[in-house]
Amino acid sequence: MISVFINLIPVTLVQSLIYSFVALAIMIPFRTLSLPDLTMEGSFPLGGCLVAAVLTAGLDPWSSTALAIAAGFLAGAATALVHLYFKIHSLLAGILVATMIWSVDLRVMGMPNKSVRPELSIFDAISPEILLNIGLQIAIFGALVALVVIALIAFYKSEIGLSLRCVGANARLSPALGINARIYVVLGFGIANALAALGGAIVVQQQGYADVTMGFGILVNGLAALIIGEAIIGRATIERQVIAPVAGSIIYYQLVSLGLATGLHPSDLKFLTGAFVLITLGLPLLTGRSRSVLGS
Amino acid sequence: MIVASQLRKVFNAGTASEKIAIAGVDLQVGSGEFVAVIGGNGAGKSTLLNLLGGAILPDQGSIEIDTVNVTAMPEHARARLVARVFQDPMVGTAPSLSVQENMTLALMRAEGRGLKRALTASRQDMFRQSLAHLRLGLEDRLDAMAGNLSGGQRQALSLAMATLCPLKLLLLDEHTAALDPRTSELVMEATVSVIARDGLTTLMVTHNMEHALSYASRIIMMDAGRIVADIGADEKKGLTVADLVARFRVKDDRMVLSA
Numbered sequence: 001m002i003s004v005f006i007n008l009i010p011v012t013l014v015q016s017l018i019y020s021f022v023a024l025a026i027m028i029p030f031r032t033l034s035l036p037d038l039t040m041e042g043s044f045p046l047g048g049c050l051v052a053a054v055l056t057a058g059l060d061p062w063s064s065t066a067l068a069i070a071a072g073f074l075a076g077a078a079t080a081l082v083h084l085y086f087k088i089h090s091l092l093a094g095i096l097v098a099t100m101i102w103s104v105d106l107r108v109m110g111m112p113n114k115s116v117r118p119e120l121s122i123f124d125a126i127s128p129e130i131l132l133n134i135g136l137q138i139a140i141f142g143a144l145v146a147l148v149v150i151a152l153i154a155f156y157k158s159e160i161g162l163s164l165r166c167v168g169a170n171a172r173l174s175p176a177l178g179i180n181a182r183i184y185v186v187l188g189f190g191i192a193n194a195l196a197a198l199g200g201a202i203v204v205q206q207q208g209y210a211d212v213t214m215g216f217g218i219l220v221n222g223l224a225a226l227i228i229g230e231a232i233i234g235r236a237t238i239e240r241q242v243i244a245p246v247a248g249s250i251i252y253y254q255l256v257s258l259g260l261a262t263g264l265h266p267s268d269l270k271f272l273t274g275a276f277v278l279i280t281l282g283l284p285l286l287t288g289r290s291r292s293v294l295g296s
Numbered sequence: 297m298i299v300a301s302q303l304r305k306v307f308n309a310g311t312a313s314e315k316i317a318i319a320g321v322d323l324q325v326g327s328g329e330f331v332a333v334i335g336g337n338g339a340g341k342s343t344l345l346n347l348l349g350g351a352i353l354p355d356q357g358s359i360e361i362d363t364v365n366v367t368a369m370p371e372h373a374r375a376r377l378v379a380r381v382f383q384d385p386m387v388g389t390a391p392s393l394s395v396q397e398n399m400t401l402a403l404m405r406a407e408g409r410g411l412k413r414a415l416t417a418s419r420q421d422m423f424r425q426s427l428a429h430l431r432l433g434l435e436d437r438l439d440a441m442a443g444n445l446s447g448g449q450r451q452a453l454s455l456a457m458a459t460l461c462p463l464k465l466l467l468l469d470e471h472t473a474a475l476d477p478r479t480s481e482l483v484m485e486a487t488v489s490v491i492a493r494d495g496l497t498t499l500m501v502t503h504n505m506e507h508a509l510s511y512a513s514r515i516i517m518m519d520a521g522r523i524v525a526d527i528g529a530d531e532k533k534g535l536t537v538a539d540l541v542a543r544f545r546v547k548d549d550r551m552v553l554s555a
């Protein structure tokens with residue numbers, strides 16, 4: 001049974017690299033802005049469904065993927081605007097937007113799922129070898145994730161990025177320092193969901209089909225990945241905070257794969273993931289040794 | 297020159313908990329004046345500062361800063377003209393950011409923001425100099441998290457942030473009240489030295505009569521949302537703390553205690 005797990009390590013690694021975009025998307029509003037967001041559960045499938053629709057309609061893969069990213073940004077911005085102007089809690093605003101996106105996905109695709117031929121994908125446009133070779137996929141997704149991580153770290157260290165961190169660190173202070181907090185909340189939510197949509201667009205082009213249900217449960221998976229990553233990498237510096245969700249994603253999906261290979265029933269997975277998140281969050285409080293992992 | 301005319305602010309208007317916080321305030325503060333604002337709890341001192349800083353907008357009246365009408369200008373836009381040190385050391389700095397990151401944020405208040413790298417060597421030198429002026433040892437702790445500083449150091453950092461860039465009006469909201477007496481004096485001395493160096497136009501809310509008498513060039517007393525006394529430099533000269541308390545029949549325990 002262990003041999004099944006070992007054989008699956010490369011495939012799981014590819015999967016975890018793609019899903020690390022979702023973990024990154026959870027981290028940005030939650031950690032940087034101190035405003036948890038659930039929109040990824042909608043923006044991830046939005047990216048996937050939109051890319052499937054426009055690819056099959058004949059748009060080139062680069063523009064299609066860019067369109068998916070832009071749609072994700074808009075979804076995040078919508079949640080932020082609902083939160084800021086209608087004074088609705090960010091979590092509820094995210095649920096509302098994610099729920100509404102479900103209908104958008106069905107409209108965009110015109111059906112609940114859609115297959116995307118490999119030759120339409122962005123990977124085939126780069127080299128037809130990629131979709132046939134798992135090693136190449138690991139290399140290309142690894143490079144892409146590394147690029148996003150480096151760009152995000154540079155952004156966080158820029159003047160605008162520092163202002164974004166200030167909005168999350170001290171909401172009362174930021175306007176006194178001339179920071180228009182609303183713009184930064186929209187920006188942060190937008191960037192996060194653009195990354196989630198990019199993840200959705202990649203997964204659809206890699207696996208060859210889109211499905212409106214593809215976002216179901218990704219939020220808890222991403223949260224579990226983020227928490228594992230922060231437990232191992234920490235979040236004391238910007239570098240650690242940005243690398244943590246990626247490292248956590250890689251470890252989490254291998255753990256899931258190991259569990260499934262050793263006889264775990266797939267239908268029990270969501271319960272166990274949720275229980276794992278709860279235990280990780282609750283244990284430090286119950287033992288009274290330290291503050292909650294999520295803080296308050 | 298700061299000109300506030302006919303300012304009025306009512307909280308929870310039309311409800312049972314209606315509170316007239318500012319009931320018609322006219323105030324002119326000349327450039328370089330250092331005004332202490334005293335008065336009991338609920339007199340409207342903090343609301344006046346909030347109105348001048350833009351954290352809340354008035355129901356009536358107008359505010360001009362050097363002939364620019366800022367009455368409806370939101371706080372973040374007004375931050376180019378007005379800087380502020382809060383009473384609570386937790387509010388004036390971003391705890392999870394380092395000392396130099398906090399200083400960078402203060403610098404960008406005037407310089408604006410781009411995608412350039414926020415921390416640079418030349419900025420660090422400038423922060424070191426600016427913090428050394430306060431003589432609280434912050435210049436050696438540029439990399440420390442603001443949240444790990446003591447209350448006094450955080451207030452000093454907050455003061456350094458407020459006065460880093462040119463400004464038209466400095467607002468101090470009981471900024472030494474949460475500190476122990478010795479630290480309070482240190483932060484007050486640093487404050488006075490910065491104000492004197494830059495000739496800053498300042499409004500300082502305080503419960504400490506000593507501070508009001510010895511440092512400010514003018515004292516205004518507020519009660520029930522109005523300015524009830526305005527003591528200029530000449531009149532202030534002969535006054536003692538006991539005179540002030542007696543003269544205004546002060547009801548506020550904190551003011552009496554500090555006398």
